[in-house]
Amino acid sequence: MKKKIAVLPGDGVGKEVTKGAVEVLKAVANCFEHQFEFTYGLIGGDAIDQVGNPFPDATVQICQQADAVLLGSVGGPKWDALPANIRPEKGLLAMRKTLDVYANLRPVSFYQSLIDASPLKKEYIEGVDFIIVRELLGGIYFGEPRERKVEQGEEIAIDTLVYKRTEIKRIIESAFEIASKRGKKVTSVDKANVLESSRLWREVAEEVAKQYPDVALEHMLVDAAAMHLIRNPKRFDVIVTENMFGDILSDEASMLTGSLGMLPSASLSTTGPSVYEPIHGSAPDIEGQNKANPIAAILSAAMLLRHSFELEEEAKVIEKAVGQVLNAGHRTADLSIDGKGCISTTKMVGEIIDAIVDDSAISKIMTCYT
Numbered sequence: 001m002k003k004k005i006a007v008l009p010g011d012g013v014g015k016e017v018t019k020g021a022v023e024v025l026k027a028v029a030n031c032f033e034h035q036f037e038f039t040y041g042l043i044g045g046d047a048i049d050q051v052g053n054p055f056p057d058a059t060v061q062i063c064q065q066a067d068a069v070l071l072g073s074v075g076g077p078k079w080d081a082l083p084a085n086i087r088p089e090k091g092l093l094a095m096r097k098t099l100d101v102y103a104n105l106r107p108v109s110f111y112q113s114l115i116d117a118s119p120l121k122k123e124y125i126e127g128v129d130f131i132i133v134r135e136l137l138g139g140i141y142f143g144e145p146r147e148r149k150v151e152q153g154e155e156i157a158i159d160t161l162v163y164k165r166t167e168i169k170r171i172i173e174s175a176f177e178i179a180s181k182r183g184k185k186v187t188s189v190d191k192a193n194v195l196e197s198s199r200l201w202r203e204v205a206e207e208v209a210k211q212y213p214d215v216a217l218e219h220m221l222v223d224a225a226a227m228h229l230i231r232n233p234k235r236f237d238v239i240v241t242e243n244m245f246g247d248i249l250s251d252e253a254s255m256l257t258g259s260l261g262m263l264p265s266a267s268l269s270t271t272g273p274s275v276y277e278p279i280h281g282s283a284p285d286i287e288g289q290n291k292a293n294p295i296a297a298i299l300s301a302a303m304l305l306r307h308s309f310e311l312e313e314e315a316k317v318i319e320k321a322v323g324q325v326l327n328a329g330h331r332t333a334d335l336s337i338d339g340k341g342c343i344s345t346t347k348m349v350g351e352i353i354d355a356i357v358d359d360s361a362i363s364k365i366m367t368c369y370t
């Protein structure tokens, strides 16, 4: 298979983890005889520094000409004082909007070998396996007006939470499609006891549910969902929610796996290339120290192969390799309980590539990647 992948490393540890994910993709390409062509683009703070725009036109083109986009992370204290319209995060949001990647899938999987890395008790997290389907292009992230002004001598700031019926419908449908191939249960998370947009959300969820008689739908208020994620995370199969609730709940959910450095994501579009990125940020505190956990980025690369290229076997080989490396006891600093014996980003990447190459299923049929 011949495919083009746009790589946008971004800021902070984004550069380090993306480099690892690209190396893993190259190893997979080698083993399975695919040709992946990587084209690099600027985004975020790096793009502001170099060309004065967090999502420059050149990057738009690179993305649009690619079959899929692999992204690192954006942001950092260096750009915190900039005006709202040229912040690094603005570049990320512009990219999501431009590429129309409305369905953000954030799978939360449990690894037996990381059971002690989670701050939660074993019996609560053993066997956790659900996916958060986050709406990515609407809600308070994009609503207008958004502004600061002075009214009657008082300074005020306005953000607007708005959702269209069609925006809600397409994300709820994505969630039901996914649930129909998994545990057949959708938990729709909203704040319908307070928000008008949530009441529309709930209505649409009920309507969509009628098309999927074998998938159960439950509604849950977002505050209760935050509690149930800790109290009984095993009750979830597919959680579908609006943009900001999904952002917050997915960081919370990452703690079930042991670290924010473990969670990958796919942002799917039905019209063009989809985007794959770890859910963690740029972690400026550990930037450039070869310390970051590359697993979320590597698992995002696996999602890319699965969702954009339909290379299920290759995706599984990566996921299996990650599991094996963790089982063998390798840990980056974020996963280590006492900070002793941790390995670096590059070493973790190397271990995962070794496990891919050693995979018996592959080595039986061909000799690859030396």
Ligand code: IPM
Binding pocket: 074, 075, 089, 092, 247, 279, 281
């Ligand atoms: C995420 C991030 C972004 C978001 C930030 C960097 C704008 O937190 O992808 O979860 O809020 O969507």
Ligand code: MN
Binding pocket: 247, 248, 251, 279
């Ligand atoms: Mn987030």
